Amino acid sequence: MRADALKNHEKILEVAAQVFSERGLDAPIDDIATRAGVGAGTLYRHFPTRDDLIDAVVKSWMNQVDATADDVVASDLPPREALLSWFDAYVTRISRNKGGPAKITGAMGNADSPIYTKCETLRAANERVLGSLRERGELRSDIDSLEVCRLVGAVAVVADQGGLPPESVRSMLNVVIDGLLNSPS
Amino acid sequence: MRADALKNHEKILEVAAQVFSERGLDAPIDDIATRAGVGAGTLYRHFPTRDDLIDAVVKSWMNQVDATADDVVASDLPPREALLSWFDAYVTRISRNKGGPAKITGAMGNADSPIYTKCETLRAANERVLGSLRERGELRSDIDSLEVCRLVGAVAVVADQGGLPPESVRSMLNVVIDGLLNSPS
DNA sequence: GCACGAAACGGAGGAAGTCTCCGTATACTG
DNA sequence: CAGTATACGGAGACTTCCTCCGTTTCGTGC
Known part of the structure; x- marks a missing residue:
């Protein structure tokens, strides 16, 4: 060059x-x-394309995602708190720029997208967190990490588009978390 | 005129x-x-504005929402099935036009939007379904119907934007439903 | 009927944004 | 230092939004 x-x-x-x-x-x-x-x-x-530019810009702050996931896995937090902490970080991360949640969650699972590798990084990190819970039998078994990414991403999308406060996000995430965990409260 | x-x-x-x-x-x-x-x-x-036009177009098929909610309330289905049937109808309804879920869910709770009254219709219908479950103590108490609309709307948004199949929607809705219900499965 | 004022029409055109094309300029190579 | 591949830049075609205002049409009162 x-x-x-x-x-x-x-x-x-x-x-x-x-x-x-x-x-x-x-x-x-x-x-x-x-x-x-x-x-x-x-x-x-x-x-x-705009997505190529976004992909390049997002690249830098996508590394921290792996670190966050590993922290949560290593943390020994109870399942509920572990997931809340991870999902909260996930939402914060992809919501860094307005329009980010929609862009990323829309490309999730779509191998043709220029930002697919970023989505894969997120999905893999999510899989690691879910996997550690699944091993311990804490997690429902009929949903995969891609769909969980979409579900949590969906929460981020509406929060981003509607300008919702963190409390709203947290209460929606709590519902999702209770839906993902096996045991009663 | x-x-x-x-x-x-x-x-x-x-x-x-x-x-x-x-x-x-x-x-x-x-x-x-x-x-x-x-x-x-x-x-x-x-x-x-475009929203004024959308509002007028959507008006016609918003009536059926109330009927659907009433059917579900009257149906005596078990909680899980009742919610699935209702949420499924909800998602289908707002997903009738591409871009609809984002438009409607984005305006949800925003009184300044031209389509606010439509959102209120949806929210009220949702409240009726949730209320009937709440009365029977089936529902968690720390979330209101507005947030449930946003959460279910969020599922519809990602499904719409990502072109997801009905199975994906259903499995995400199942997680949400389990998160909303009080008792174990 | 008809004439007149209010109401409504329509499309030209400005503004904003995307993206391409190609004449010009610049960096590297031998 | 000359020649070529590479890269630059911005004019302008195209799309969509939305407004402005000269023209047309409706409906009423005479």
């Missing part, structure tokens, strides 16, 4: 992260180009 | 229902105007 191309690539990424966090994932592409000091053509050459 | 205005109003409504079901609630407004044989200005005079 040519030196100027590399420089632009990085500049675009840096500006995109900034703009996405200010105005959401639907922010005008041309604005990002302008603020990065490049032409629209240049931006589109580097990132042909 | 003048006779020509009335005629146009009805024609627009008829065409909008058609176009929305073909192409989803995001279909271009100008297309609807063209296909209704009126100018864009005319359409916008009758329905200043």
